[in-house]
Amino acid sequence: MTTAIPAGSEADPKGAPRRAIVIGGGISGLASAALLAREGYSVTVLEKQASVGGRAGVWKKDGFTFDTGPSWYLMPEVFDHFYKLMGTSAAEQLDLTRLDPGYRVFFEGEETTVDIRSDLDSNLELFESIEPGAGVKMAGYLDSAAETYELAKKYFLYSTFEDLRPLAVGPVVSRTPRLIRLLTETLASFAGRAVHDRRLQQILGYPAVFLGSSPYAAPSMYHLMSHLDMNDGVLYPQGGFGQVIASIANIARDAGVEIHTGATVTRIVLELDPALRAPEPEKSVYDYETTEFDTNVIDRDELRRVLAGEVDAHGNGVAAAPSGPGTSTAGAGAAADSATPPRASDRSRVGGVHYLDEEGRAHELEAELVVATADLRHVETTMLLPELQTYPESYWQKKTAGPSAVLVYLGVTGELPELAHHSLFFTKDWKGDFGKIFGASKFGRFGPKGPTSVPEPASIYVCRPSATDSGVAPEGHENIFILVPIPADPGIGHGGEDGQGDARVEKIADAAIAQVAEWAGVPDLAERIVVRRTMGPADFVDDLNSWKGTALGPAHTLGQSAFFRAGNVSKKVDGLVYAGGSTIPGIGLPMCLISAELVIKRLRGDTSTGALAEPADETAEIAPLTYPAEASTDTSADTAVVAEPGD
Numbered sequence: 138m139t140t141a142i143p144a145g146s147e148a149d150p151k152g153a154p155r156r157a158i159v160i161g162g163g164i165s166g167l168a169s170a171a172l173l174a175r176e177g178y179s180v181t182v183l184e185k186q187a188s189v190g191g192r193a194g195v196w197k198k199d200g201f202t203f204d205t206g207p208s209w210y211l212m213p214e215v216f217d218h219f220y221k222l223m224g225t226s227a228a229e230q231l232d233l234t235r236l237d238p239g240y241r242v243f244f245e246g247e248e249t250t251v252d253i254r255s256d257l258d259s260n261l262e263l264f265e266s267i268e269p270g271a272g273v274k275m276a277g278y279l280d281s282a283a284e285t286y287e288l289a290k291k292y293f294l295y296s297t298f299e300d301l302r303p304l305a306v307g308p309v310v311s312r313t314p315r316l317i318r319l320l321t322e323t324l325a326s327f328a329g330r331a332v333h334d335r336r337l338q339q340i341l342g343y344p345a346v347f348l349g350s351s352p353y354a355a356p357s358m359y360h361l362m363s364h365l366d367m368n369d370g371v372l373y374p375q376g377g378f379g380q381v382i383a384s385i386a387n388i389a390r391d392a393g394v395e396i397h398t399g400a401t402v403t404r405i406v407l408e409l410d411p412a413l414r415a416p417e418p419e420k421s422v423y424d425y426e427t428t429e430f431d432t433n434v435i436d437r438d439e440l441r442r443v444l445a446g447e448v449d450a451h452g453n454g455v456a457a458a459p460s461g462p463g464t465s466t467a468g469a470g471a472a473a474d475s476a477t478p479p480r481a482s483d484r485s486r487v488g489g490v491h492y493l494d495e496e497g498r499a500h501e502l503e504a505e506l507v508v509a510t511a512d513l514r515h516v517e518t519t520m521l522l523p524e525l526q527t528y529p530e531s532y533w534q535k536k537t538a539g540p541s542a543v544l545v546y547l548g549v550t551g552e553l554p555e556l557a558h559h560s561l562f563f564t565k566d567w568k569g570d571f572g573k574i575f576g577a578s579k580f581g582r583f584g585p586k587g588p589t590s591v592p593e594p595a596s597i598y599v600c601r602p603s604a605t606d607s608g609v610a611p612e613g614h615e616n617i618f619i620l621v622p623i624p625a626d627p628g629i630g631h632g633g634e635d636g637q638g639d640a641r642v643e644k645i646a647d648a649a650i651a652q653v654a655e656w657a658g659v660p661d662l663a664e665r666i667v668v669r670r671t672m673g674p675a676d677f678v679d680d681l682n683s684w685k686g687t688a689l690g691p692a693h694t695l696g697q698s699a700f701f702r703a704g705n706v707s708k709k710v711d712g713l714v715y716a717g718g719s720t721i722p723g724i725g726l727p728m729c730l731i732s733a734e735l736v737i738k739r740l741r742g743d744t745s746t747g748a749l750a751e752p753a754d755e756t757a758e759i760a761p762l763t764y765p766a767e768a769s770t771d772t773s774a775d776t777a778v779v780a781e782p783g784d
């Protein structure tokens with residue numbers, strides 16, 4: 138059972154702002170930091186890379202501006218809700234353009250393409266024209282998608298699942314048989330019952346890839362995604378997704394958040410029992426952040442521990458010191474830590490983090506709250522001692538990683554009207570290709586996985602933001618991004634500039650460029666390339682510490698969705714909370730914004746299922762939120778339940 142995070146008054150009797158550290162400066166880290174600052178915390182974000190954004194990064198070269206990751210702006214109300222919580226709005230922060238067509242689909246061996254338009258009626262007509270009767274069936278399918286999406290927003294996406302009782306309300310209970318079917322039937326099977334044409338089935342099944350999954354593994358609950366692209370439409374933020382990140386980083390800074398880039402967190406440390414603290418040094422001797430000790434870089438806390446006789450100079454444990462609740466067992470001396478595991482009756486409490494700056498100097502930063510938004514496996518298995526891990530290596534061995542990707546960023550001379558802003562290229566051997574990426578089992582969905590390989594040709598995605606945004610490419614040029622989903626296997630290698638990546642990655646990139654050239658009818662595409670950079674699975678590991686080099690995070694299979702997905706709080710260390718694509722609710726920018734909000738709900742002990750209430754008047758000054766809430770103030774769900782930590 139985990140507990141709600143203790144109130145700030147307890148953390149700092151002098152009334153100083155409570156300190157929070159956020160590990161990772163991707164969208165979830167920045168959004169969590171902004172919300173925490175608004176909640177009254179003094180927040181520091183520590184980001185390993187030279188710039189913020191994480192997967193939603195930006196790469197510039199020769200007048201081209203490439204978004205390195207996300208390119209679909211879906212669930213616009215979720216972005217707007219986050220901005221509103223921060224006292225602004227999407228309209229104030231971003232210049233959003235509705236895309237029409239939303240996207241174009243190319244099919245292997247076929248000349249005709251299909252454009253998914255920005256309005257529902259056109260899409261229904263399109264389905265009808267391809268398969269008589271499919272228009273009516275699609276109307277029903279999309280009604281169901283819309284209803285499921287509303288249900289998900291109201292009861293599942295904004296729930297921490299700390300307490301499952303608020304889910305047991307009329308609308309969910311009355312739909313239980315349907316929900317069970319939606320959770321146990323695959324998306325591919327569900328779509329296959331609605332439409333028979335392979336191409337239409339592919340259009341309905343592809344959204345599973347956005348969730349790091351396959352239509353043959355994702356539960357049909359996710360048919361709700363079709364509501365997003367066919368009913369809601371697809372938006373694009375002018376300037377690219379870097380603008381979304383920049384706006385959230387600015388909002389966070391304006392709220393008082395400090396952002397340190399080039400800061401790699403190496404360890405989450407526990408709170409020191411004041412009784413065991415070495416006395417403060419008189420002056421100067423230890424009055425520096427870090428020091429060289431023999432050949433090891435160790436920090437001030439480590440020095441104190443050496444002096445206190447807790448560890449020897451090599452970080453090894455000395456005699457077991459008497460320990461009380463919250464005694465620090467972390468630090469550079471991992472051997473000492475494992476020698477003194479916390480007693481079962483002790484609740485370990487977070488005390489801060491150790492991190493390295495760009496020069497490799499070690500630092501310690503103290504805090505009462507740590508929100509880890511980096512890859513969850515990396516955080517759990519490298520920053521915490523085994524006995525403090527909620528999700529140890531044995532957990533990950535049973536889990537499915539979402540696919541990795543070869544990403545290709547291209548600057549191209551001339552125009553490419555053959556491509557829409559978003560274009561999808563679907564192969565005929567759809568099921569076989571997903572089997573290659575995820576490792577098809579001989580024994581069906583639940584059997585052990587078979588070997589993986591890279592499909593040839595692959596079903597790929599191409600983004601051409603220069604179709605909508607003249608600022609992302611120099612005049613007379615196009616900005617192209619190709620995404621080739623491949624197995625989560627870092628052995629496939631790194632990318633590089635101008636063809637200098639590892640051979641397998643460059644070969645996959647060359648094949649994708651040739652495929653676009655042939656299917657879209659641009660035979661001279663390769664010769665027109667003036668800027669080229671690739672990225673492979675090993676880059677996801679090196680840059681982001683991503684589990685198995687997955688581009689997206691744990692796949693949204695049934696066993697890794699909703700309350701089956703890793704939760705957002707450590708069960709072993711109080712004050713350690715999680716956000717981001719690895720945890721609930723899951724993958725994608727909107728989901729990550731929700732995960733940031735779930736941090737706040739967790740801290741308040743708010744077990745309601747709906748989103749936080751927005752400030753009523755956007756222009757009014759925002760009053761600090763009450764902390765901790767006595768009871769949920771959220772009334773968007775049918776039932777509001779008094780906070781009762783339950784897991």
Ligand SMILES: Cc1cc2nc3c(=O)[nH]c(=O)nc-3n(C[C@H](O)[C@H](O)[C@H](O)COP(=O)(O)OP(=O)(O)OC[C@H]3O[C@@H](n4cnc5c(N)ncnc54)[C@H](O)[C@@H]3O)c2cc1C
Pocket residue numbers: 160161162163164165166183184185186189190191192193205206207208209210211400401402403510511512515542544620680681682688689716717718719723724725726727729
């Ligand atoms: C190619 C691609 C296309 C995508 N397309 C879309 C799309 O169209 N629409 C959409 O909504 N979503 C899309 N996504 C998904 C979306 O980008 C992610 O779900 C989201 O950006 C994840 O954000 P995050 O903050 O959870 O993680 P990240 O962005 O990975 O941020 C985590 C941060 O932690 C940092 N970090 C790691 N280890 C440490 C450490 N030890 N110390 C300090 N910092 C550390 C990393 O450098 C990183 O900056 C796409 C993703 C990819 C890769």
